[in-house]
Each structure stands twice: as structure tokens, then as C-alpha cells.
Amino acid sequence: MSAYHPLTEQEAIQIAGSLEGFFPAGAALQCREIGDGNLNLVFHITDSISGKSLIMKQALPYAKVVGESWPLTLDRARIESEKLLLEGKLAPGLVPVVYKYDAELALTVMEDLSDHIIMRQGLIAGTRYPKFADDISTFIARTLFFTSDLGMNQQDKKMQVKAFINPELCKITEDLIFDDPYTNSPNNSFDPAIQDAAEALWQDNGLHFEVALLREKFLTNAQALLHGDLHTGSVFVTPASTKVIDPEFAYYGPIGFDIGAVIANLLLNFAGQEHWTADADQRGDFRRYLTDTVRDVWNLFDKKFRALWDEHGLDRIASETPGYKDYYMNRLLQDAVGFAGCKIVRRIVGLSHVIDIDRIPDAAVREKAQRLALTIGTSLILNNRKTQSIEEVIELANSAASK
Amino acid sequence: MSAYHPLTEQEAIQIAGSLEGFFPAGAALQCREIGDGNLNLVFHITDSISGKSLIMKQALPYAKVVGESWPLTLDRARIESEKLLLEGKLAPGLVPVVYKYDAELALTVMEDLSDHIIMRQGLIAGTRYPKFADDISTFIARTLFFTSDLGMNQQDKKMQVKAFINPELCKITEDLIFDDPYTNSPNNSFDPAIQDAAEALWQDNGLHFEVALLREKFLTNAQALLHGDLHTGSVFVTPASTKVIDPEFAYYGPIGFDIGAVIANLLLNFAGQEHWTADADQRGDFRRYLTDTVRDVWNLFDKKFRALWDEHGLDRIASETPGYKDYYMNRLLQDAVGFAGCKIVRRIVGLSHVIDIDRIPDAAVREKAQRLALTIGTSLILNNRKTQSIEEVIELANSAASK
Numbered sequence: 001m002s003a004y005h006p007l008t009e010q011e012a013i014q015i016a017g018s019l020e021g022f023f024p025a026g027a028a029l030q031c032r033e034i035g036d037g038n039l040n041l042v043f044h045i046t047d048s049i050s051g052k053s054l055i056m057k058q059a060l061p062y063a064k065v066v067g068e069s070w071p072l073t074l075d076r077a078r079i080e081s082e083k084l085l086l087e088g089k090l091a092p093g094l095v096p097v098v099y100k101y102d103a104e105l106a107l108t109v110m111e112d113l114s115d116h117i118i119m120r121q122g123l124i125a126g127t128r129y130p131k132f133a134d135d136i137s138t139f140i141a142r143t144l145f146f147t148s149d150l151g152m153n154q155q156d157k158k159m160q161v162k163a164f165i166n167p168e169l170c171k172i173t174e175d176l177i178f179d180d181p182y183t184n185s186p187n188n189s190f191d192p193a194i195q196d197a198a199e200a201l202w203q204d205n206g207l208h209f210e211v212a213l214l215r216e217k218f219l220t221n222a223q224a225l226l227h228g229d230l231h232t233g234s235v236f237v238t239p240a241s242t243k244v245i246d247p248e249f250a251y252y253g254p255i256g257f258d259i260g261a262v263i264a265n266l267l268l269n270f271a272g273q274e275h276w277t278a279d280a281d282q283r284g285d286f287r288r289y290l291t292d293t294v295r296d297v298w299n300l301f302d303k304k305f306r307a308l309w310d311e312h313g314l315d316r317i318a319s320e321t322p323g324y325k326d327y328y329m330n331r332l333l334q335d336a337v338g339f340a341g342c343k344i345v346r347r348i349v350g351l352s353h354v355i356d357i358d359r360i361p362d363a364a365v366r367e368k369a370q371r372l373a374l375t376i377g378t379s380l381i382l383n384n385r386k387t388q389s390i391e392e393v394i395e396l397a398n399s400a401a402s403k
Numbered sequence: 404m405s406a407y408h409p410l411t412e413q414e415a416i417q418i419a420g421s422l423e424g425f426f427p428a429g430a431a432l433q434c435r436e437i438g439d440g441n442l443n444l445v446f447h448i449t450d451s452i453s454g455k456s457l458i459m460k461q462a463l464p465y466a467k468v469v470g471e472s473w474p475l476t477l478d479r480a481r482i483e484s485e486k487l488l489l490e491g492k493l494a495p496g497l498v499p500v501v502y503k504y505d506a507e508l509a510l511t512v513m514e515d516l517s518d519h520i521i522m523r524q525g526l527i528a529g530t531r532y533p534k535f536a537d538d539i540s541t542f543i544a545r546t547l548f549f550t551s552d553l554g555m556n557q558q559d560k561k562m563q564v565k566a567f568i569n570p571e572l573c574k575i576t577e578d579l580i581f582d583d584p585y586t587n588s589p590n591n592s593f594d595p596a597i598q599d600a601a602e603a604l605w606q607d608n609g610l611h612f613e614v615a616l617l618r619e620k621f622l623t624n625a626q627a628l629l630h631g632d633l634h635t636g637s638v639f640v641t642p643a644s645t646k647v648i649d650p651e652f653a654y655y656g657p658i659g660f661d662i663g664a665v666i667a668n669l670l671l672n673f674a675g676q677e678h679w680t681a682d683a684d685q686r687g688d689f690r691r692y693l694t695d696t697v698r699d700v701w702n703l704f705d706k707k708f709r710a711l712w713d714e715h716g717l718d719r720i721a722s723e724t725p726g727y728k729d730y731y732m733n734r735l736l737q738d739a740v741g742f743a744g745c746k747i748v749r750r751i752v753g754l755s756h757v758i759d760i761d762r763i764p765d766a767a768v769r770e771k772a773q774r775l776a777l778t779i780g781t782s783l784i785l786n787n788r789k790t791q792s793i794e795e796v797i798e799l800a801n802s803a804a805s806k
Contacts (some may be wrong), residue, residue, distance in 0.1 A: 167558035
């Protein structure tokens with residue numbers, strides 16, 4: 001079974017059963033393939049008698065997106081597995097436990113999180129997650145600080161950069177986030193109703209200038225080992241627990257990219273509330289919960305990252321020079337704001353959308369939400385290098401929503 | 404002979420004789436070890452009858468600096484050899500030809516450039532190199548553009564980043580250029596006469612702030628494949644020819660670092676002219692030649708890099724967005740100015756000095772040259788992020804020299 005091939009459910013059961021000490025001997029395992037089939041197979045394996053279960057994720061050698069098939073390296077399974085293990089060390093309890101990685105089969109066997117739900121679905125259902133801001137800020141502060149030149153041996157960091165070179169997955173981001181939405185690309189996909197707004201993106205030189213700078217940072221700025229795809233579809237939650245999954249886009253990039261992904265997806269849900277909460281007062285309340293979460297995520301990240309720097313900073317001149325830390329943190333905020341804007345825009349006009357917006361059934365309401373998201377996204381991009389406080393992001397979202 | 408060991412002259416002759424088609428069969432080769440023994444063995448092998456000759460450079464597994472011995476990876480021989488071959492393709496005629504690379508022995512066999520001299524020595528002797536600015540600007544423009552995200556496939560670039568991860572050599576730069584000179588480090592070395600000036604460096608928070616930013620760029624900004632040590636001791640010249648050697652510090656870093664190295668070393672010689680040209684008029688003339696060269700190097704680089712971008716630019720949004728190219732080029736100038744400043748300062752108070760200054764026999768004149776270099780260096784660092792034109796660099800050097 002060792003040469004690579006997509007596993008059958010029967011084979012998945014066989015591998016799961018052979019995991020030492022996990023399932024009781026002779027357990028009658030059940031298996032269900034629950035992946036969306038685009039990039040990976042995902043097997044959910046359960047033993048109804050002991051109640052034990054696990055997940056097996058196997059990378060497929062291609063990506064299926066809107067019918068097209070792109071070849072994709074299986075090495076991303078190694079990257080995902082190594083990144084998960086590292087995250088588990090740096091931010092214990094905030095990622096699924098990895099039980100086994102099989103390089104040949106591009107297979108990661110890990111903790112079953114079926115008692116959690118995907119945060120995007122939770123937010124759409126109007127659920128609040130009181131632990132999320134604290135948990136996700138711990139996750140990003142610790143995984144980013146301890147893989148940066150500030151918090152890890154700078155020579156070891158270079159070897160880690162080497163281990164996480166990830167050209168194919170980076171190219172997906174480079175194309176879909178930092179190029180296509182700003183030109184009449186065949187990869188784009190948007191409702192005909194907002195053709196005018198899409199065309200406006202293609203013609204805005206000021207916007208292109210900022211996107212070109214952000215793209216350059218994504219291409220060149222090896223600040224820390226990113227998750228690389230930290231949207232609310234990569235977070236499993238319960239009101240009491242947060243688990244970050246799917247780090248196959250991991251590579252050394254700009255810290256603001258991970259933070260921006262979290263902010264962007266909270267604000268995409270904010271825009272989608274046009275529909276999901278019909279009552280205007282309740283909608284205002286939930287939007288306030290979302291912007292409070294944006295504020296808390298940044299402020300808690302800022303506080304925790306600074307505390308780690310104070311306690312574990314390894315770069316003498318960066319740690320000792322007055323003013324440097326403030327300047328550094330403000331640039332992270334500015335980068336996060338710019339990247340958040342790019343991540344919002346692409347979810348409206350680019351190839352890959354979010355259900356917070358796309359599942360709004362009423363066309364007129366959906367269009368309103370799309371235009372609101374585009375207004376927020378482009379404003380964040382245009383203002384990123386001027387931003388001095390997370391409050392500006394919240395004001396900008398509220399002001400766009402009140403129009 | 405294949406297992407690694409430092410070669411004897413006899414073994415070097417044997418290897419040279421076995422190079423297919425280079426020396427006539429049965430030639431009586433002569434060998435002289437001409438390295439300084441700090442990092443490498445360098446064998447000069449000649450056949451007096453045919454007049455043919457070559458150089459064999461073998462990496463040593465340690466660096467001897469001021470008596471200390473640091474272990475150093477032999478992998479730098481691979482990096483040097485691969486970088487030389489790449490430079491030869493991108494900037495033909497401006498580097499020695501590589502005849503052979505032996506990974507096991509960490510040995511590169513290459514073109515003999517004995518008809519050239521080390522540029523630093525030439526400048527000290529008052530020689531002008533009318534082709535230098537044109538040649539070196541071609542070298543940096545082409546080697547940097549075609550290894551950047553602007554001029555090479557962005558996925559291939561990532562694999563090249565991986566191949567040129569160079570932690571140990573980078574650490575030398577990180578310590579000796581971006582840390583030690585700004586603190587009372589045991590690695591520092593300077594004339595007791597300028598103790599006050601050295602201490603002033605250790606206490607200047609404004610300077611530390613800029614150095615911390617430049618250090619951060621060196622650590623994180625994977626813009627292009629640098630030479631990494633492009634001072635005038637790494638350039639062989641005749642009035643009609645320029646050959647860049649010794650790229651063992653190569654890694655993906657900020658483009659301005661290579662440009663700044665050239666500018667810094669021209670300005671170190673400028674400071675040293677306090678002694679080397681005794682006649683005040685002649686001194687002014689040679690200094691003008693040096694600042695003209697600084698101007699030409701930048702302006703020609705700027706022109707050539709832009710032309711390459713216009714003709715071979717591969718990044719759609721970076722190429723098409725109005726204003727982006729100007730902004731990018733101005734940042735390269737600013738980075739070059741900042742890095743030039745750091746490279747000047749470290750040659751006065753840091754571990755490794757330059758003979759343009761150190762060989763000035765008269766203590767008072769030497770002190771004047773050292774203080775002049777420090778004034779120029781610190782001014783460049785403090786002004787780097789404001790710089791809009793290379794003329795500011797020249798004015799700053801002239802104004803410091805006229806005091």
C-alpha cells in the first residue's frame with residue numbers, strides 16, 4: 001500500500017486500525033470520506049463501541065477549482081504535517097494533534113474535531129465565540145513570534161525558511177489574491193450585477209499601486225512562518241475551544257498576512273449580515289460583536305507579541321533600541337490592514353468566494369453585501385500605509401455599512 | 404584524493420594536469436599557494452612554456468580572523484561556484500570563467516586573472532578605472548534583476564532562494580556589520596585615538612533605530628540573489644576590464660546591499676585620500692573622480708535596471724502600475740545609502756578594516772581619515788530613508804571632507 005495512490009475507504013480503515021494503541025484491538029471501524037474532493041481526501045474513521053475517532057487527510061496530486069484541474073505537489077502534505085506539529089509545540093491545544101504522517105502516501109492522521117464546527121458556518125448561524133479572540137491572538141502571536149528573527153535563532157530560521165519553500169501554493173495566492181481581481185482575468189468570477197464595481201477595480205491605479213506593494217511583501221518579506229490561509233473556514237470552534245486547521249499554504253512571509261486573513265473574514269461576515277440577521281437591531285448587535293472581535297484580535301495580538309518580545313527577544317539591537325518595537329508593531333498593523341483588504345476584494349470578484357456572501361438568496365441583498373464588502377476592502381487597501389490604530393478599521397467598516 | 408582534505412601544492416598540480424584540454428599534455432606545471440589562509444587555499448598554477456595558467460580555490464573548514472578560528476561550512480564552495488556560473492550567464496565577461504567544481508574537495512577551478520589587480524590596491528595607487536562604473540552597473544543590474552521576482556519566474560525564484568540559503572556566511576555580516584559596531588562588543592577593533600567616536604556610536608539611539616531597520620531588511624528581504632560582499636577587494640580590474648570575484652556570501656537579500664557595498668568602498672577610499680594623495684589639488688581631483696564614479700554607478704544601474712524591467716518584466720501588476728517603478732527604484736537608492744553607511748562604519752570600528760584607511764602611516768592623518776569616514780557613514784545611515792537622489796550622497800561626502 002506504500003506507493004502513492006488515492007486511498008479507498010477500506011484502505012483508510014486498514015491504516016487506522018494499524019495505528020498502535022489508538023483503537024481497541026479488533027474494533028469494527030467505520031469510514032466516511034468527508035472532503036470536498038478539491039485538494040484532498042478526508043476520511044473520518046470511527047469506532048462506535050469505544051467512541052474513538054480520528055481524521056485522515058490525504059493530499060491529491062491536483063486541485064479541482066471550478067472544473068479546472070491544476071497539478072499540485074504532494075509535498076504540501078509534508079508542509080502541512082510539519083507545520084501542524086510545530087504549531088502544536090508553539091501553541092498547544094489550538095491545533096489538532098497529529099498522530100502520524102506518512103510521506104509516501106502524503107497522509108496525515110490527526111485528531112477528530114467533529115464536536116467543533118467550521119467558524120464560518122457558526123458565524124453565519126449567528127453564534128458568538130467568546131474564546132476566539134483570545135485563542136486566535138495567542139495562536140498568531142506565538143506561532144509568528146517564535147518563527148521570526150525576533151524569537152528564534154536566526155541561523156536555524158534560515159534552515160526553516162528552506163524547509164518551507166512552497167512555490168505552488170504561494171502561486172495560488174499570488175495569482176488569485178494579488179493579481180486577478182485587479183485586471184480582466186478569466187479566473188475572475190462575480191455576479192453580473194456588480195460588473196461596474198469589478199471594472200472600477202481594474203482601472204484604479206491608486207489601488208493597483210498599494211496592491212503591488214502588498215504583493216511585493218508577500219513575494220519577498222520572509223518575516224515568520226505563516227499559516228498562509230487563516231480564514232474562518234480554517235478554524236474549527238466551539239464556544240469554549242478554537243482549533244486552527246489546514247496549514248498547507250505555510251511559508252515564510254509577512255506576519256500581517258495571517259492577521260489580515262482573520263480580520264478580512266470577520267469583516268466579510270460583517271458585510272454578509274445584510275442578510276443573515278434580518279432584524280436591524282440584532283444585525284447591529286452582531287456587527288458590533290464582529291468589530292469588537294476585530295479589535296480584540298489585534299489588541300490581544302499586539303499585547304502578547306510585545307510580551308513575548310520583552311521576555312524572549314533574541315535580536316539585541318531590535319530589542320534594545322527605543323522606538324523600534326512600536327514602529328515594528330505599527331507596520332504589522334498596516335500590513336494586516338492592507339492584506340485584509342486584498343482578502344476581502346478577492347472573495348467578491350475573484351475565483352474563490354465565501355458562503356457568508358454567496359449564499360445570500362435574495363439577489364438585491366446579496367448585491368448590497370457585495371458592494372459593502374468591496375467598499376470596505378478597497379478602503380482598507382487604500383489606507384493601509386496610513387493606519388495608526390485598529391479603531392480606524394472599525395470606523396471604516398461602520399461608516400461603509402451606514403451608507 | 405576525493406575525500407575532503409586541504410590540498411598540497413603537489414595535489415593541486417595533479418588535479419590541474421588532469422583537466423581535459425587545458426594544459427598541453429606533459430606540461431611541467433608550477434604551483435604557488437597565494438591565499439591569505441583565512442578562509443580558503445588559493446593555488447596559482449602555471450605552465451611557463453604554453454603561458455597557460457589557472458586558479459584553484461579550495462574552501463577551508465574554518466575562518467581565521469584575528470587569531471580566532473570559527474568553524475565554517477564547506478557548502479560555501481558550492482554556493483560560490485554556483486553563483487559564479489550564474490553570474491557568468493547573466494553578466495558574461497564580468498566574472499572569472501569556472502572550469503570545474505569538485506563538491507567533495509570544496510574546490511573551484513577557474514580563470515586566472517593575474518593580469519588584473521585588486522581594485523582597492525589600484526585606487527590606493529591613484530589609478531582611475533574608466534570602465535568600472537559601466538561594468539559594475541551592468542553586473543549588479545543584470546545579476547539582481549534576473550534573479551528577482553521582477554525578472555525571473557517567481558516559482559523558480561523560490562527554489563533558488565532554497566539553493567542559496569547561507570546561514571553561516573550571513574551570520575558574519577549580521578554580527579560584524581549590523582550589531583557589533585553599535586555596542587561595546589569584544590569583536591570591535593579600532594584605534595584608541597577614536598575611542599570617543601566609537602562610544603558615540605554605542606549611544607546614538609537614532610542611529611541604532613536606522614541600523615535595526617537595515618538589519619531587519621538584511622534578515623528578511625529576499626529581493627534578489629546578492630553577491631553579498633561586493634567591496635573593492637572583491638573586484639579585479641584593469642583600466643579596460645572588470646571581474647567580480649568571491650561570491651561566497653551569496654544569498655537572497657535586499658538589492659541595495661550590493662549597490663551600497665560598491666558606494667561604501669569608493670567612499671572609504673575617498674576618506675583615505677587624506678593621505679594617499681598628498682597634494683591638495685590632486686586630492687580634490689581624485690576625490691572628484693571617486694564621487695563621479697559613485698554617481699555613475701547609481702545612475703547607470705538605475706537606467707539599466709529600468710531598461711531590463713521595461714523589456715523583461717514578468718510581474719504584471721508591478722510592470723503596469725504607474726508610479727510603482729519610480730517608487731521601487733527610490734527605495735533601492737535609499738537602501739543602498741543606508742547599507743553603504745553601515746559598511747563604512749564597520750570598517751572603522753568593527754573587526755575587519757580596509758587598507759585604504761589602516762595603511763595610512765601617520766597616526767594623525769589616519770585619525771582624520773577615520774573620523775571623516777565615520778561622519779560620512781553615520782550621515783548616510785541617518786539620512787537613508789529621506790534620500791531622493793544620489794547627489795545628496797555626494798554632497799554629504801564633500802561637505803564632510805571640507806570641514
